[in-house]
Amino acid sequence: xxxxxxxxxxAEHAAAGRKLLVPYVMAGAEPDxxxxxxxxxxxxxxxxxxxxxxxxxxxxxxxxxxxxxRSLEAGTTAxxxxxxxxxxxxxxxxxxxxxxxxxxxxxxxxxxxxAIDAGVSGAIVPDLSLEEIDGWARVCDDIGIATVLLVxxxxxxxxxxxxxxxxxxxxxxxxxxxxTGERSELGDEAAVVVEKIRHTTSPPVCVGIGVSTPDQxxxxxxxxxxxxxxxxxxxxxxxxxxxxxxxxxxxxxxAAIDA
Amino acid sequence: MSIMGDPGTTGRFGTFGGRFVPEPLxxxxxxxxxxxxxxxxxxxxxxxxxxxxxxxxxxxxPVTKCHRxxxxxxxxxxLKREDLAHTGSHKLNNVIGQALLTKxxxxxxxxxxxxxxxxGVASATAAALLGLECTVxxxxxxxxxxxxxxxxxxxxxxxxxxxxxxxxxxxxxxxxAMRTWVAEVEDTHYCLxxxxxxxxxxxxxxxxxxxxxxxxxxxxxxxxxxxxxxxVACVGGGSNxxxxxxxxxxxxxxxxxxxxxxxxxxxxxxxxxxxxxxxxLIQDDQGQITEAHSISAGLxxxxxxxxxxxxxxxxxxxxxxxxxxxVLEALQMLARLEGIIxxxxxxxxxxxxxxxxxxxxxxxxxxxxxxxxxxxKDVAQVRAILRGEG
Numbered sequence: 001x002x003x004x005x006x007x008x009x010x011a012e013h014a015a016a017g018r019k020l021l022v023p024y025v026m027a028g029a030e031p032d033x034x035x036x037x038x039x040x041x042x043x044x045x046x047x048x049x050x051x052x053x054x055x056x057x058x059x060x061x062x063x064x065x066x067x068x069x070r071s072l073e074a075g076t077t078a079x080x081x082x083x084x085x086x087x088x089x090x091x092x093x094x095x096x097x098x099x100x101x102x103x104x105x106x107x108x109x110x111x112x113x114x115a116i117d118a119g120v121s122g123a124i125v126p127d128l129s130l131e132e133i134d135g136w137a138r139v140c141d142d143i144g145i146a147t148v149l150l151v152x153x154x155x156x157x158x159x160x161x162x163x164x165x166x167x168x169x170x171x172x173x174x175x176x177x178x179x180t181g182e183r184s185e186l187g188d189e190a191a192v193v194v195e196k197i198r199h200t201t202s203p204p205v206c207v208g209i210g211v212s213t214p215d216q217x218x219x220x221x222x223x224x225x226x227x228x229x230x231x232x233x234x235x236x237x238x239x240x241x242x243x244x245x246x247x248x249x250x251x252x253x254x255a256a257i258d259a
Numbered sequence: 260m261s262i263m264g265d266p267g268t269t270g271r272f273g274t275f276g277g278r279f280v281p282e283p284l285x286x287x288x289x290x291x292x293x294x295x296x297x298x299x300x301x302x303x304x305x306x307x308x309x310x311x312x313x314x315x316x317x318x319x320x321p322v323t324k325c326h327r328x329x330x331x332x333x334x335x336x337x338l339k340r341e342d343l344a345h346t347g348s349h350k351l352n353n354v355i356g357q358a359l360l361t362k363x364x365x366x367x368x369x370x371x372x373x374x375x376x377x378x379g380v381a382s383a384t385a386a387a388l389l390g391l392e393c394t395v396x397x398x399x400x401x402x403x404x405x406x407x408x409x410x411x412x413x414x415x416x417x418x419x420x421x422x423x424x425x426x427x428x429x430x431x432x433x434x435x436a437m438r439t440w441v442a443e444v445e446d447t448h449y450c451l452x453x454x455x456x457x458x459x460x461x462x463x464x465x466x467x468x469x470x471x472x473x474x475x476x477x478x479x480x481x482x483x484x485x486x487x488x489x490x491v492a493c494v495g496g497g498s499n500x501x502x503x504x505x506x507x508x509x510x511x512x513x514x515x516x517x518x519x520x521x522x523x524x525x526x527x528x529x530x531x532x533x534x535x536x537x538x539x540l541i542q543d544d545q546g547q548i549t550e551a552h553s554i555s556a557g558l559x560x561x562x563x564x565x566x567x568x569x570x571x572x573x574x575x576x577x578x579x580x581x582x583x584x585x586v587l588e589a590l591q592m593l594a595r596l597e598g599i600i601x602x603x604x605x606x607x608x609x610x611x612x613x614x615x616x617x618x619x620x621x622x623x624x625x626x627x628x629x630x631x632x633x634x635x636k637d638v639a640q641v642r643a644i645l646r647g648e649g
Binding site for chain 1: 269277278279280281282283284285286287424425430431434437438441442443444445530531532533534535540542545546547548549
């Protein structure tokens with residue numbers, strides 16, 4: 001079975017008015033992480049962001065840092081995680097999220113090849129800025145991996161246009177200045193960022209960083225095409241909710257954004 | 260680009276450097292680069308910076324000729340005395356520059372990382388002088404190793420934040436400072452302590468430290484030593500080395516950077532991306548950054564400034580290493596023969612000179628060592644080790 005393609009799939013969903021739901025799972029943080037990904041794919045996720053652990057995750061808050069440490073201590077590597085993914089057919093697109101050194105160390109071509117074999121069709125590399133992305137992006141364009149870029153509250157309108165035109169699959173709108181983590185209040189920065197992106201030509205817009213509850217997800221998708229939920233799910237998994245608990249949480253989010 | 264010149268808007272030193280930061284921080288890096296470019300060509304800014312270093316920082320620092328140790332080693336050993344600068348190391352040169360820039364950008368807070376505590380103390384000092392709020396991120400392990408420096412920072416009005424993530428040392432302090440910077444970038448400047456991180460930091464910090472090399476070059480001419488055969492400095496991130504190298508890079512002097520054997524990013528590392536820069540890093544076969552180990556907290560950094568990686572790549576500077584034992588011996592030798600107790604970091608440079616005098620350093624050579632910091636902060640640790648308690 002050919003792996004689902006992020007760019008095609010998201011464009012179709014967006015055209016059909018379906019709000020996009022993208023949960024994040026740290027590869028290897030729990031022994032049954034692959035089962036969790038499968039469960040999420042059947043519970044209403046439109047794509048799944050798969051974190052590959054790095055020793056120095058500078059955009060991640062305490063919850064995802066801890067998951068990364070658990071994963072590294074369990075012996076997870078980019079190669080081992082991608083090999084495990086390759087053994088499963090997942091019904092929704094997979095987007096890897098990792099830091100650039102993990103990719104650079106394996107080499108652009110080798111990493112991209114392993115990712116394709118694993119059924120991955122998108123990549124988020126937060127420390128690879130627009131200015132530094134060319135070498136990696138060229139390889140991704142050639143092989144069919146969508147390079148998802150970030151737009152932040154601090155990004156100027158002019159820069160937003162550049163970032164959006166280079167972003168593939170979707171644009172990751174950073175909901176607020178800060179690292180990943182749950183927030184009780186989301187504030188209105190998310191709407192401002194989405195508005196900024198709406199003035200440009202861009203792929204669908206998903207809001208992430210800080211979105212923690214079904215209610216926040218619903219409010220975010222009133223302005224954006226979709227939502228990324230990371231720490232709120234990673235925390236539940238770290239507390240032992242397991243694949244079923246993860247699926248139930250994603251079901252709640254799905255229901256909220258479809259309401 | 261001329262060697263040790265302006266790395267332009269991309270911040271590249273050959274294949275090293277660059278700006279590998281998450282999008283939320285890109286505008287801040289660009290704003291900082293522009294502010295620094297403008298300030299560094301503004302005579303009023305430069306005069307204020309130099310004025311503070313002169314009237315508050317104790318510059319120029321002298322060059323001391325070692326008589327007894329020179330005779331013992333069969334070379335002429337000269338010391339650029341950064342240990343005599345206010346706060347006891349070269350770190351003040353950089354933080355005064357960055358604190359002035361903070362104000363120039365209209366920001367009211369500074370955050371900083373620190374390993375041994377030298378940069379943290381210097382940052383707290385500059386913040387007190389210029390009326391800025393200051394928070395220092397320090398690995399929990401280092402707050403225990405350097406309790407007096409923690410108290411010193413607190414006396415100066417700074418808040419010290421013990422970092423409990425990762426290996427709880429310098430690299431994690433940098434991670435945590437960067438995370439905080441993302442959230443507070445609007446009113447906060449990240450006062451990075453070395454020639455590392457994303458552009459413009461490696462270049463900007465070298466420019467703020469080049470006063471060491473520029474002064475020394477003139478002082479050696481005035482004292483009729485001319486250009487030395489060797490210019491030697493210890494290297495963690497590499498700011499004191501960059502500062503003194505900058506004054507001699509256009510001469511025939513051999514430039515030698517001495518890393519800690521347990522943190523030798525150039526000699527045992529490989530290229531990679533960490534903390535916003537492409538440089539030489541200590542990492543495992545999966546690209547995970549590994550911990551550096553050294554007797555001196557200030558050299559416990561698994562990378563090196565990108566310009567040093569470049570100077571190594573093109574062969575203009577050479578990077579070597581020194582082990583804990585010879586470093587302790589060097590520290591004691593300088594204390595007994597010259598009446599100067601150097602910082603453990605600094606003693607790495609001296610250890611290499613002592614080892615190589617008559618070997619790689621031919622007898623009769625003139626050697627300039629950047630005496631980057633004083634050893635007061637290390638006395639308790641050195642005592643414990645020498646008494647077999649360490």
